[in-house]
Amino acid sequence: MERKLVNVGAPHICTAAQMRTLDKNAIETTGISGIVLMENAAIACVGVLSEHFDIKNTSFAVFCGKGNNGGDGFAIARHLFNKGADVVVYLTAGSSFEGDALTNYRIIRSLGITIIELDNSEYLKGFIKSADCVIDAILGTGISGAPYGMSAYAIEAINEYADFVFSVDVPSGINSDTGDVRGCAVKADITVTFAAYKSGMFLYPAAEYMGEIILKDISIPQFIADTNGGRCFLSTWDGVKKVYPKRTENSHKGDYGKILVIGGSVGMAGAVAMSAKAALKCGAGLVTAAVPTSINNIIQEKIDEVMTIPLPEDGGRIAKNAAERLARRANVCDAVLFGPGLGRSNSLTEFTEAFLPLLTVPTVIDADGLYAISQRPSLLQNCRAEIIMTPHSSEMGYLIGKTAEDVEKDRLSIATDYASKNGITLILKGHHTIITAPDGDVTINTTGNSGMAGAGSGDILSGMITALIARDVMPYDAAVSAVYLHGKAGDFAAEKLGKDSMCAGDIISAIPQILPVEKQTKL
Numbered sequence: 001m002e003r004k005l006v007n008v009g010a011p012h013i014c015t016a017a018q019m020r021t022l023d024k025n026a027i028e029t030t031g032i033s034g035i036v037l038m039e040n041a042a043i044a045c046v047g048v049l050s051e052h053f054d055i056k057n058t059s060f061a062v063f064c065g066k067g068n069n070g071g072d073g074f075a076i077a078r079h080l081f082n083k084g085a086d087v088v089v090y091l092t093a094g095s096s097f098e099g100d101a102l103t104n105y106r107i108i109r110s111l112g113i114t115i116i117e118l119d120n121s122e123y124l125k126g127f128i129k130s131a132d133c134v135i136d137a138i139l140g141t142g143i144s145g146a147p148y149g150m151s152a153y154a155i156e157a158i159n160e161y162a163d164f165v166f167s168v169d170v171p172s173g174i175n176s177d178t179g180d181v182r183g184c185a186v187k188a189d190i191t192v193t194f195a196a197y198k199s200g201m202f203l204y205p206a207a208e209y210m211g212e213i214i215l216k217d218i219s220i221p222q223f224i225a226d227t228n229g230g231r232c233f234l235s236t237w238d239g240v241k242k243v244y245p246k247r248t249e250n251s252h253k254g255d256y257g258k259i260l261v262i263g264g265s266v267g268m269a270g271a272v273a274m275s276a277k278a279a280l281k282c283g284a285g286l287v288t289a290a291v292p293t294s295i296n297n298i299i300q301e302k303i304d305e306v307m308t309i310p311l312p313e314d315g316g317r318i319a320k321n322a323a324e325r326l327a328r329r330a331n332v333c334d335a336v337l338f339g340p341g342l343g344r345s346n347s348l349t350e351f352t353e354a355f356l357p358l359l360t361v362p363t364v365i366d367a368d369g370l371y372a373i374s375q376r377p378s379l380l381q382n383c384r385a386e387i388i389m390t391p392h393s394s395e396m397g398y399l400i401g402k403t404a405e406d407v408e409k410d411r412l413s414i415a416t417d418y419a420s421k422n423g424i425t426l427i428l429k430g431h432h433t434i435i436t437a438p439d440g441d442v443t444i445n446t447t448g449n450s451g452m453a454g455a456g457s458g459d460i461l462s463g464m465i466t467a468l469i470a471r472d473v474m475p476y477d478a479a480v481s482a483v484y485l486h487g488k489a490g491d492f493a494a495e496k497l498g499k500d501s502m503c504a505g506d507i508i509s510a511i512p513q514i515l516p517v518e519k520q521t522k523l
């Protein structure tokens with residue numbers, strides 16, 4: 001299946017099983033042996049360590065388990081030893097090894113590197129505090145349950161006493177597929193992972209244990225990764241630049257998309273205004289806001305550049321009898337945004353039920369539009385328009401009849417399943433936001449910060465997505481790009497103002513600073 005343009009060349013995010021397949025196919029297809037892959041991983045790790053430490057004047061405590069992660073640790077210890085470092089290797093699961101791990105264990109033993117087999121926790125504090133850097137090569141990606149025995153003791157002691165922790169592939173104790181942490185897990189300062197990112201790295205609670213994540217090539221060919229690496233990717237600036245639409249000198253406002261933003265209710269005019277402003281800042285040519293008559297003047301006063309359609313209302317919210325008239329206006333636009341500030345009521349749910357099946361243009365559904373759909377789940381099956389939905393965890397919860405906590409425990413599979421089942425593009429907001437296509441492609445976003453967790457931030461994102469769709473970017477590519485740019489604008493605002501002081505308006509103000517366009521010369 002053809003990959004989405006925004007994901008071409010993007011790093012893969014793999015499950016543990018997919019990573020094992022990559023290794024296996026690299027070995028069988030190219031003849032690269034497992035010991036070579038292990039050696040490349042070790043060289044990559046030592047290269048990163050060399051950027052942070054003066055190797056000859058640094059002491060390293062290398063904690064190794066019994067699997068290939070431990071084998072990586074042995075190879076790292078060898079390279080550090082050969083560079084003049086003070087190295088001690090600690091075995092957390094005995095001294096019985098197999099395969100490539102055994103080969104590297106025999107090498108370090110023959111070199112005379114100090115090896116201590118741990119059989120109790122009594123001396124762990126002293127061992128760890130005597131080292132400048134602890135290297136965690138205990139468990140790797142294969143764990144599914146809680147660490148136990150000396151591995152658990154070592155993990156807990158590392159977290160308590162280590163000055164600096166370097167994890168190999170993944171911090172020991174995290175579930176590299178789900179991000180689950182059972183019992184205990186190493187809290188790393190740096191994690192160097194190989195060939196592909198692991199999905200659990202970007203899911204909570206494991207994301208809090210990763211430290212800085214560095215991806216390193218270990219010579220698995222790209223064609224093998226593209227064939228066997230699954231369909232989950234990390235968002236990238238290069239991908240956004242590829243799909244972001246260019247402007248031409250010989251053009252007019254109609255060339256940059258006509259948008260209809262439908263929302264607002266008494267007391268909630270700001271949401272529509274922010275969505276419309278964000279769409280304009282992302283280059284939309286024409287933006288119209290369809291709102292209840294009672295707030296129409298407010299919108300006109302807030303934004304000079306936005307046209308308005310005053311609609312009949314019921315209790316300060318859009319009335320059901322506006323559906324057919326509004327659908328006619330919507331279907332001559334390039335994209336529709338439905339939901340910001342709509343409010344919640346039975347009449348609004350009835351309006352949504354009458355309105356959405358009439359749409360034929362791509363439609364972004366946000367905020368109270370999502371609530372209306374949760375009251376009429378079959379609505380999505382009756383839609384003719386391409387649908388893009390933008391729930392946060394609470395909204396996702398009431399869409400599927402679960403709590404926000406349930407969603408947070410299984411974000412990736414919940415998002416993927418819902419998008420596939422309903423034939424939509426789904427953006428599950430949070431840190432890190434997950435974007436899923438109906439055909440199974442997934443992108444995990446890495447931009448953004450906690451300062452964006454405030455009123456209006458989601459309204460801005462939905463406006464940005466709608467603007468890119470209206471400018472002829474395919475919905476999935478538009479969603480990935482807008483999420484990345486939205487987070488990047490938030491990062492810009494946080495850097496200038498601080499996370500506590502920034503607000504939604506600051507994100508809008510930052511949009512011109514972060515778009516992948518040629519900067520204009522200041523007059």
